[in-house]
Structure formats: structure tokens, C-alpha cells
Amino acid sequence: MKDILIQGLAEMGLTPPSGAVDKLCRYSQLLLEQNQVMNLTAITQPDQIARLHFLDSAAVLAYGDRAGLEPAPTKAQRGLDPTPTWLAGKSLIDVGTGAGFPGLVLKILEPSLSLTLVDSLGKRVNWLHEVCEVLFLDGVRCLHARAEELALQPEFRDSFDLAVSRAVASYPLLCELCLPYVRVGGKFVAMKSVESNLEIASGATSVERLGGRQLEAIDYPIPGAGVTHRLVPVKKISPTPKGLPRSWGKIKKTPL
Numbered sequence: 001m002k003d004i005l006i007q008g009l010a011e012m013g014l015t016p017p018s019g020a021v022d023k024l025c026r027y028s029q030l031l032l033e034q035n036q037v038m039n040l041t042a043i044t045q046p047d048q049i050a051r052l053h054f055l056d057s058a059a060v061l062a063y064g065d066r067a068g069l070e071p072a073p074t075k076a077q078r079g080l081d082p083t084p085t086w087l088a089g090k091s092l093i094d095v096g097t098g099a100g101f102p103g104l105v106l107k108i109l110e111p112s113l114s115l116t117l118v119d120s121l122g123k124r125v126n127w128l129h130e131v132c133e134v135l136f137l138d139g140v141r142c143l144h145a146r147a148e149e150l151a152l153q154p155e156f157r158d159s160f161d162l163a164v165s166r167a168v169a170s171y172p173l174l175c176e177l178c179l180p181y182v183r184v185g186g187k188f189v190a191m192k193s194v195e196s197n198l199e200i201a202s203g204a205t206s207v208e209r210l211g212g213r214q215l216e217a218i219d220y221p222i223p224g225a226g227v228t229h230r231l232v233p234v235k236k237i238s239p240t241p242k243g244l245p246r247s248w249g250k251i252k253k254t255p256l
């Protein structure tokens, strides 16, 4: 696992901070142990966990800034080791994080991230608390909540630099769950398959109604996995109107 991660991250242009790869290996052990008693992942081979969970999650860090919102590191910053990433010091919310993907991987690779993990399944959230303790991760909130309800609270609304989500809902629905969290000028990055063209096109109204502007999708290969996945970035250009997001029943029944 360690070699796959070191090589894969390097291929993605990422220099992990010291100790990060060991933390990912420990995270994988914790995941496999807990998966015996709780349904956390269908992927149970360590090499596949490395590629399809960890390297895939790392893609947000490696490629998520390509849509041109974030300034490149300055010359002085580039001289530092490791080079500050575009997520340095940012606040990020991972909606429907499950076993912590992609949020927890991003936190391990960019420790200065202020991270909020949200999931509607309490057992998973309790386990995420334990993982953060074992891995000595500070600055992580693990919240047991439904995303569409939490986003109605003023503290969470229009406030995060970045929202991310993987494998939670179709794109139009996901936009309603995630965009309300993002501050004006921030971004929502949906992690999707490359088969998502129709889904993305059908989310155009949803993006607009929620105060977003769709940016160009970024397709990326996962090193060693033989598959290409997609990041779909959306810039937040105006606050999400009152009344959104709606209840899950309405979101599902009548996408915006």
C-alpha cells in the first residue's frame, strides 16, 4: 500500500507532508477492521483501497483548482517544502462522507484544512470520531446530520470555502445538498464518473437557482487503477436563496 500511495501521489503531482502516507496506511487498517462489523466499503483489497479510495480522494487536491479560481502559489511559497497546496488553510465540508471519502484523505494530505464531515448515519460518524483521535487529526468536526437540514442553519450557510461530495446522489440533487454551504467566491466540487454528461447537463437549472456557475469538468486518471473519474467544479457567485435546500422528499421528487 505504501509504495502504491507514494508512487501514485507523485504521479498526481502531490508531495505528501511527512507522516501522511503512514497515516493513510493506518486509516486503511482501521477501515478494514471496522468493515468486519459495519458496512463502510465494498472495496476490501488494500491496493484497491489505496487507488480507488485514497488516490481518487486526493484528486480534489491534485486537480480541483484547475478550473482557475485559486491563485497559483507565489514564487516564495514554491521555495517551501512541501509546497503549500491550494487547499491550505481553507474550510471544507464533505457531504455524505461515509467512511471519510474524500474529506479525511484531503485532511491527511493538507493538515491545515479546517474540515467538516457530515453524514446521516450516526454509526459511521462515531467511527470517524475515533479515526480522527487515533490519527491525531485536529480541526475536524464529524457531524451526524442530514445535509439538507444542516444547511438551513445560519452557521453553516454560505460559509465554506469548499464543499465536496462523492457517490451520494445524482448531480442536480447533489447541487441542492452542497451548494448552500459554499460562500460566495468559493467552490463546490462534485466527484463523478466520466459517464455523467447527461446528469451534469440536467443540473444546469439547479446550479443557477442555487447561486452557482458551472465550470469546466476535469477528467483525471487514477494512477494504476485503469479508470478515469471526473471532478465537476461549480463556483458560487451569489448567496443561495431562502427556502433552499428543500426537504429530501421534495429534492428527490422534483429536482430544481
Ligand code: SAM
Pocket (backbone or CB within 6 Å): 095, 096, 097, 098, 099, 100, 101, 102, 118, 119, 120, 121, 124, 145, 146, 147, 148, 165, 166, 167, 168, 177, 248
Ligand atoms: N462519500 C463516501 C464515498 O465516496 O465513499 C460515501 C458514499 S456512500 C455511497 C453515501 C453516503 O452518503 C452514506 O454514508 C450516506 O449515509 C450519506 N448520505 C446520503 N444522503 C445523505 C444526506 N441527505 N445527508 C447526509 N448524508 C447523506
